[in-house]
Amino acid sequence: MLSALLVMAGIAIALGAVLGYAAIKFRVEGNPLVDKIDAILPQTQCGQCGFPGCKPYATAIAAGEADINKCPPGGEEGIHKLAELLGMEFKPLGGNAVPKPKSVAFIDEATCIGCTLCIQACPVDAIAGAAKQMHTIIAAECTGCELCVAPCPVDCISMKVIEEKITNWKWKYPVYALNTVETTNVAGAALQKTNGRAPG
Amino acid sequence: MRKLNHFHGGIHPPSNKTQSTQVAIAHAPLPSKLIVPFHQHAGEIAKPVVQVGDHVLKGQLIGMPDGFVSSAVHAPTSGTITAIDLQLIAHPSGLPNLCATLIPDGKDEWVERKAVDYRDHSQPELQQLLRMNGVVGLGGAAFPSDVKLRIGKQKIKTLILNGAECEPYITCDDMLMRERANEIVQGAQMLRFMLDADEVLYGVEDNKPEAIAALQQAIKESNLNHDVVAIPTVYPGGSAKQLIRVLTGLEVPSGKLPTDIGVQCFNVATAYSVCRALAHGEPLLSRIITITGNVRRAQNFEALIGTPIDYLVALGEALSDTDGYIMGGPMMGIPLPSVHVPVVKATNCIIATSAKLFPQPQPSMPCIRCTRCVEACPADLQPQDLYWFAQSKEFGKAQKFSLFDCIECGACSYVCPSHIPLVQYYRFAKSEIRAREHDKQLADQARVRHEFREHRFEREKQEKADKLAAREAAAQAAKLASTQPLTPQQLAEQADLEARREHIREVAQSSVENTAVENTTERTGN
Numbered sequence: 185m186l187s188a189l190l191v192m193a194g195i196a197i198a199l200g201a202v203l204g205y206a207a208i209k210f211r212v213e214g215n216p217l218v219d220k221i222d223a224i225l226p227q228t229q230c231g232q233c234g235f236p237g238c239k240p241y242a243t244a245i246a247a248g249e250a251d252i253n254k255c256p257p258g259g260e261e262g263i264h265k266l267a268e269l270l271g272m273e274f275k276p277l278g279g280n281a282v283p284k285p286k287s288v289a290f291i292d293e294a295t296c297i298g299c300t301l302c303i304q305a306c307p308v309d310a311i312a313g314a315a316k317q318m319h320t321i322i323a324a325e326c327t328g329c330e331l332c333v334a335p336c337p338v339d340c341i342s343m344k345v346i347e348e349k350i351t352n353w354k355w356k357y358p359v360y361a362l363n364t365v366e367t368t369n370v371a372g373a374a375l376q377k378t379n380g381r382a383p384g
Numbered sequence: 385m386r387k388l389n390h391f392h393g394g395i396h397p398p399s400n401k402t403q404s405t406q407v408a409i410a411h412a413p414l415p416s417k418l419i420v421p422f423h424q425h426a427g428e429i430a431k432p433v434v435q436v437g438d439h440v441l442k443g444q445l446i447g448m449p450d451g452f453v454s455s456a457v458h459a460p461t462s463g464t465i466t467a468i469d470l471q472l473i474a475h476p477s478g479l480p481n482l483c484a485t486l487i488p489d490g491k492d493e494w495v496e497r498k499a500v501d502y503r504d505h506s507q508p509e510l511q512q513l514l515r516m517n518g519v520v521g522l523g524g525a526a527f528p529s530d531v532k533l534r535i536g537k538q539k540i541k542t543l544i545l546n547g548a549e550c551e552p553y554i555t556c557d558d559m560l561m562r563e564r565a566n567e568i569v570q571g572a573q574m575l576r577f578m579l580d581a582d583e584v585l586y587g588v589e590d591n592k593p594e595a596i597a598a599l600q601q602a603i604k605e606s607n608l609n610h611d612v613v614a615i616p617t618v619y620p621g622g623s624a625k626q627l628i629r630v631l632t633g634l635e636v637p638s639g640k641l642p643t644d645i646g647v648q649c650f651n652v653a654t655a656y657s658v659c660r661a662l663a664h665g666e667p668l669l670s671r672i673i674t675i676t677g678n679v680r681r682a683q684n685f686e687a688l689i690g691t692p693i694d695y696l697v698a699l700g701e702a703l704s705d706t707d708g709y710i711m712g713g714p715m716m717g718i719p720l721p722s723v724h725v726p727v728v729k730a731t732n733c734i735i736a737t738s739a740k741l742f743p744q745p746q747p748s749m750p751c752i753r754c755t756r757c758v759e760a761c762p763a764d765l766q767p768q769d770l771y772w773f774a775q776s777k778e779f780g781k782a783q784k785f786s787l788f789d790c791i792e793c794g795a796c797s798y799v800c801p802s803h804i805p806l807v808q809y810y811r812f813a814k815s816e817i818r819a820r821e822h823d824k825q826l827a828d829q830a831r832v833r834h835e836f837r838e839h840r841f842e843r844e845k846q847e848k849a850d851k852l853a854a855r856e857a858a859a860q861a862a863k864l865a866s867t868q869p870l871t872p873q874q875l876a877e878q879a880d881l882e883a884r885r886e887h888i889r890e891v892a893q894s895s896v897e898n899t900a901v902e903n904t905t906e907r908t909g910n
Contacts, residue, residue, distance in 0.1 A: 227827035229834045237834060308833040327830045350423075353477040354815040358808040 217246045224265045228257045229307035230329030232281060237307065245270070256281040257328075287345045288326040289333065293318050295340035302332035302341060386613055389633040391626040393760045394618035395795045397552050397715070399591060404555045404674050404682040409563055411686050412699060418460055418486040418690030419726040420446065421473050425520040426527045427453030429482065438465045441495040443667050446484055449515055455528040456518040458667040460688035463488040474693075474711045474728060478721035486690065497665035502574045507533070510578050510662070517661035518668045518729075523622075523651035524712060526730040529658065532648060533578050541646040542632055543581035545572050545655055547588040547595060548615060548622030551713030554733040556672040557652050559684045561588070561595035564656060565602035567663075571655030573608055574662055579648055583611065586652070587627045590614040619715065620793040624649045626762050638789050653732075668729060675700035677710075677735035687727050693734055694723040702736045710735040714742065715794040749802040757796035757806065763789050767796040771806050774813035779820070782813050790814075 221242040228238070233254035235241040244250035245266070252266040253275040260277065267274045277283070291302070291311075298316040303309075310326045313319030333341050346352070423429040430447030434440060440459040447457030459465075463486045470480035502510055511530040520526045523546060545568070549557040561568060576584050588596050599612045615621055615630050625636045627649065634645050642649055650658075653672065660666045669689060673696060676682040680701035687696055693709065710717040711731055720734075757767035765786055773782035790810050797806045 222831070225827075226823075227830040227834065229830065237838075238831070239835075307837065308830050309837055310833070325829070325833065327826075348477075348479065350473075350475055350477055350479045350481045352819075353475075353479055354819050355476070355808070355811040357812050358805050 215243070215246055218242045220269060221245050221266065224258070224262060224269065225255060226257045226262065226327075228327040228329045230257060230327070230331060232256050251275065251278055253278040256283050259283040285345045287328045287343045288323050289321045289328070289330070290342050290344045291319055291321055292340040292342070293320060295338050297338055299337060301335040301337065305331045305335045307331060386611070386631075387633075388613070388615060389630055390616075391618075391621075391629045391762050392764050393758075393762045393795060394620065394626075395760055395798050396617075397619055397798065399617070400552045400676070401555050401558070401591070404553070404676045404684060405558060407683055409559050409672055409684045409686055410699075412688070412691060412696060414461060414488055414490065414492070414688070415691050415695045416488070417692065418463075418488065418688060419471055419483045419692065420457060420460065420486060420690040421471070421481055421483045421726065421728055422447045422457055423473075423481050424457065424526060424689070424728040424730065425455040425518075426525060427451060427455070427531075430454060430457045432468055432482070432484065434459075434465050434468075434484065436465055436468055439463070439489075440465060440486065441493050443495045443497065443669060445516070445667075449528075453528055453531050454515075455520050455530075456516050456667065457484075458518055458669055459484075459486055460669045460690050461486070461488045462491050462493040472722050472725050474718065474720055474725045474731065476718045483726070499665045500662055502577055502662050507578055510574075514658065514661060517666075519654065519657050519661050520668070520729050521651055522653035522657065522671060522729065522732070524716070524730055524732060526728070529650065529654055532650070533575070535579065535643050535648070538643050539646055540579040540581045540643065540648050541583065542648075543572070543576050543579055543584045544624075544627060544631060544647060544649040545584065545586040545652050546622060546624065546627055546649055547586055547592070547599070547652040548627055549592070550589060550617070550619045550622035551715050551717075551733075552619075553676050553735055554674050554713050555676075556674045556684055556732050558592045558595050559674075560653055560656060560672050561592070562598050565595075565598040566606070567659040568652050568655050569599065569602040569606055569608060569610065570663060571657070571659030572610060572650075573606075574658050575650055575655060581648070584609070585631050586610065586612040587615050587621075587631050588612060589617040589621060591617045619795065620762055620791065623762065623791050623793060625791065638786055671727070671729060671731070673727060673731055674733040675736075676733065678703045678706045678738040678741050679736050689727055689729060691727045692724055693720065693727060693731075696727070696734060697723060697736060700734075700736070703738065705738045705740070706736045707739060708737045710737060715798070716792060745805070746803045748804050751802055751804060754801060756799045756801060760795040760799045762793060762795060763791055765790055767806055770813075771804065771809050774809040777813075777816070779813055779817050783817060787813055787817070 218239070222239055225238040225242055231237065233241045233250070235244055235250070241250060241255065245252060252270065252272060253263050255262055256277060260283075263277065264274055266272070296318050298313060298318055300313065300315050300319070302319060303311045303313055307329060308325055308327055310322045311319050311332065312322055328343065330343055333343065422432060428451030431450045432446065433448045434446045439462075440446060441462045442459060444459045445456055446459050446465070449456050465484055466487050467485040468482065469485075471483040471485070472478070473481050473483065475481065500513065505513070511533050514533070515528065515530040519529045521529060521532070547557050547561050549555070572584055572586075586599055588599065596612055596614055603610045603612065613631060615627070620626055621630060624642060628642055628647050629635055632647060634647060636642050636645060657668045661668065670686050671689065672684050673687050674682075674684050675696055679697070680703060683700060685696060685699060697709065709720045709723055711720050712718060712733055714735060717733070717735065751768055751771060753768055755768060761767050769785050770782055770787055770790065773779070773785065774787075787810060792807050792810060794807050797804065800806060
């Protein structure tokens with residue numbers, strides 16, 4: 185009886201030691217779910233979700249304090265990805281926010297008075313300039329968050345939609361006209377309508 | 385006799401090559417205007433180094449290579465640069481790109497040409513020479529040749545010269561091999577020297593007996609140890625990976641390069657331009673182009689880069705029912721956005737199309753999973769699955785099914801009984817995946833920058849707090865050290881304190897004396 189107890193106690197202590205060691209050795213820094221959510225978010229750092237950046241929003245989603253449909257730059261695709269990751273139902277974009285085409289800020293350098301307010305507002309340090317010196321946007325770093333537009337006292341910042349150029353051109357989803365069908369009635373017209381799209 | 389291997393699948397479309405091989409290569413006359421794009425190669429666009437109004441000589445550098453994968457661009461003839469602006473080019477997007485417009489002066493006056501003996505130069509020097517001479521792969525992808533020669537420490541066993549030319553209609557390599565085999569062989573020898581390859585093989589499809597004979601003759605005359613191999617005519621036998629498979633039996637692993645298995649592959653026309661660049665000091669200024677399809681005189685022309693395609697088409701006398709033009713072959717070529725676009729280094733063939741020659745594709749039907757595409761796929765893929773994932777935009781799954789091993793040869797679309805434009809779906813999926821990866825990189829960059837900004841704010845706050853604390857501590861110390869006279873109240877307090885201390889000392893003293901007295905009494909008592 186005593187030996188059995190000792191054996192069981194011994195095993196318990198040994199396993200406990202292993203678990204304790206593993207907990208220290210393989211300790212996960214931070215919340216891995218937050219990082220996974222953060223990886224899906226577009227990192228515009230625009231604050232349109234009501235949080236001061238993508239990471240705080242990710243943290244709030246992970247804690248169950250925020251909905252997954254608050255990120256307009258991520259668009260519906262981002263919501264789909266979040267829903268898949270978190271095992272939730274897809275929700276359409278919340279509020280009256282609409283996803284805009286990707287754009288970059290542009291400073292009209294002739295109007296700029298060098299007040300540095302936009303530099304302070306930029307979440308990714310994408311504006312170069314100094315006090316009473318003209319400022320300019322580093323276009324390659326700009327996330328298009330629009331946070332610099334409002335603080336400008338002379339309204340010299342505008343958002344420019346990134347145009348399709350040969351360097352960023354993409355092959356389009358194949359869409360081709362199918363045979364037009366002679367229509368004589370409403371059902372036929374409906375049939376023709378559905379035939380107008382790509383198959384599949 | 386070399387034992388040949390086979391690749392999976394492949395198709396046998398009607399070759400339509402004899403139309404354009406009846407007469408020799410003709411030199412296209414000098415057009416009245418040349419439009420030279422600065423981006424004719426894979427990689428980064430060349431930087432313009434001339435200005436509007438400059439007079440340039442034939443072979444003068446006008447575009448400087450910019451970046452690791454880039455190549456030089458030269459003036460194809462002497463004349464005046466009249467514009468450097470965005471012009472329509474042969475690109476599937478139909479979008480314009482930066483071009484120089486050159487009005488020839490008709491003198492065709494060369495810059496100073498410097499021929500070199502390749503044996504006197506180191507490999508990096510030769511690579512730089514090819515880069516500055518604008519030598520790129522002329523098989524269609526226009527990949528800078530110098531980058532393909534930078535192999536590091538890898539050992540190249542086999543150098544393959546690709547003269548397969550498997551696409552229907554195209555005969556520019558065939559005619560080049562027939563007429564200029566000597567220079568191809570010399571170029572191949574130069575490439576062999578630069579790669580230090582053990583053997584040199586020419587892969588030529590067996591529907592080009594004249595080209596094979598010409599190459600063999602040239603090799604015999606120059607007394608070199610090269611080997612011309614006639615390979616079976618199967619489309620796409622001229623695709624690099626498939627040709628390597630046929631000639632060596634080796635398979636290029638997914639995501640790897642031929643050099644990883646000790647093979648490197650160049651087009652025969654590239655070897656020709658390597659020879660022109662090194663042995664004659666001539667940059668890549670012209671190329672052979674097949675004008676065929678719905679034309680009266682199908683023929684190969686040697687035309688300057690920048691020649692407007694309508695000019696060439698006029699030489700071939702396009703028929704009146706022509707309704708469009710394809711650059712490249714009918715399988716992989718791209719429809720031209722306009723017939724006024726210029727010839728570039730990648731232009732191997734122009735096919736005039738008509739409703740009779742290329743009837744409108746039949747309407748697509750749903751995929752019935754007959755797997756005929758699987759039988760035809762030369763890359764051993766599952767095209768029907770790739771189609772399914774691409775059309776439903778499940779890009780992750782498409783990637784898992786090796787979408788990026790697809791060579792876009794079009795064999796699957798060719799055999800599809802439902803007439804689904806499969807390759808268009810793969811192209812869409814590939815470019816979408818690439819764009820997403822690019823966006824992801826940008827997002828990661830933005831995250832790093834944002835986090836660093838937060839970190840900087842944190843640090844600045846900490847520094848400010850530290851500074852404040854230090855200042856306060858300094859003020860305290862200064863206060864103590866100061867010799868300000870004390871107020872009467874403080875003096876009174878101090879005196880009070882002193883008096884108390886005195887009292888305590890007295891008490892302590894007396895108690896010690898008392899105990900001492902008691903001790904003495906006890907001792908005497910004993």
